[in-house]
Amino acid sequence: MTMHRIAAIQMTSTEDVQANLSQAAKWIAKAAEQGARLVVLPEMFAMMGVDQMDKVKTREALGHGPIQDFLREQAAKYRIWLVGGTLPLTIEHENEKVSAACLLFDDQGNCVARYNKIHLFDVSLQKTQETYHESKVILAGDKLVVAETPVGKIGLAVCYDVRFPEMFRNMHEQSVEIVILPAAFTYVTGAAHWEVLLRARAIENQVYMIAAAQTGLHPNGRKTYGHSMIIDPWGVVKMSLPEEQGVVVADIDLNYLWRLRKEFPVLEHKKF
Secondary structure (H helix, E strand, C coil): CCEEEEEEEEECCCCCHHHHHHHHHHHHHHHHHCCCCEEECCCCCCCCCCCCHHHHHCCECCCCCHHHHHHHHHHHHHCCEEECCCEEEEECCEEEEEEEEEEEECCCCCEEEEEECCCCCEEEECCCCEEEEHHHCECCCCCCCEEEECCEEEEECCHHHHHCHHHHHHHHCCCCCEEEEEECCEHHHHHHHHHHHHHHHHHHHCCEEEEEEEEEECCCCCEEECCEEEECCCCCEEEEECCCCEEEEEEEEHHHHHHHHHHCCHHHCCCC
């Protein structure tokens, strides 16, 4: 089977973990009702804290904690493959920092892959007087993750990673077919770059891009762009959700992907 239904969830997460999990459960149910086999939650879906230290306060050890229990239960309940956006995981011998971990659960509720966000968002936006310093509390990952699943070979990335094309070219060399990108893009950078970056990564690497985003104004004053979308290997936006909370669902066709790679073998022509 090469046709699969995929869903990306869009949320306005707050500092209230239980409220966020309730919202996530609502949208996961909607996605499952529409026949999605793979469902993707946004970055920081369970907790968008008031300050950076909230990540440390809500961190969990791998395999234990209410956020991971929730993801495990939802995947098993609906028999879906579930990407848990990101959540803060404990780092051994490190009390002041966490990993921004993206976990993949199979349809039995088993965690089968973990990606730690590699590129950290340390920027200052003069236009809006916004400053972000993720490396203050997050320890960057250093390993790419490409996982075999029944819906295709999946590569995991997070938000700011999308600006680093060499990362996705590396995934392509591992025969990736679908790239998952949970995100919390700022409104200013999202309006300028979000869609063009996602479509570029899809076109360059002839992959499906599944981007699940945060949207709206959060209690910490941060405004995120939304526009969760599913993009095909030709760069066509199959489905997009502007700025409301909800879910986007689309069918992907791996036969189409491999036919495109055969007919238009751009990656066989690369010189460097």
